[in-house]
Amino acid sequence: MYPDIKELHSYWAFGVLFFLLIAVLNSLVGLSKNKPFAKNDRSIALIALIFSHVQLLVGMIMYFMSPYFEAVKAGGMGAAMKDSTLRLYVVEHPLINIIALVLITIGWSKHKKAETDNAKFKKITVFYAIGLVLLLSRIPWSAWLG
Secondary structure: HHHHHHHHHHHHHHHHHHHHHHHHHHHHHHHHHOOOOHHHHHHHHHHHHHHHHHHHHHHHHHHHHOOOHHHHHHHHHHHHHHHHHHHHHHHHHHHHHHHHHHHEEEHHHHHOOOOOOOHHHHHHHHHHHHHHHHHHHHOOOOHHHH
């Protein structure tokens, strides 16, 4: 079952990155052209948020099923911190990605409270872009694309 969850997590990540990028670019265009924040803009940001949250759920399932988690249980967290691969999969990747998801969620929440269309676009742009950069920074590229 772990290989299936891992494959789902890997392929779903493409959707997450794609929709986050589209949401950021859409908001940048809205900001630069002083467009009104329309239902379509909200939908794009919401789809990116939903894809991100589903990825978190799949990632959490995968985390507790992974051989890396078993290795930490066997060797302890001290040993995991000394092994760069183990540290990436058990600490850095999950922690940074959760922080990214929190920022994306904050951006969604703040855009709803914003008064002006420009402010709505700005909240989505800033928080989603920071979240996207954080996600990109902790992807295990060699394992993901290899």
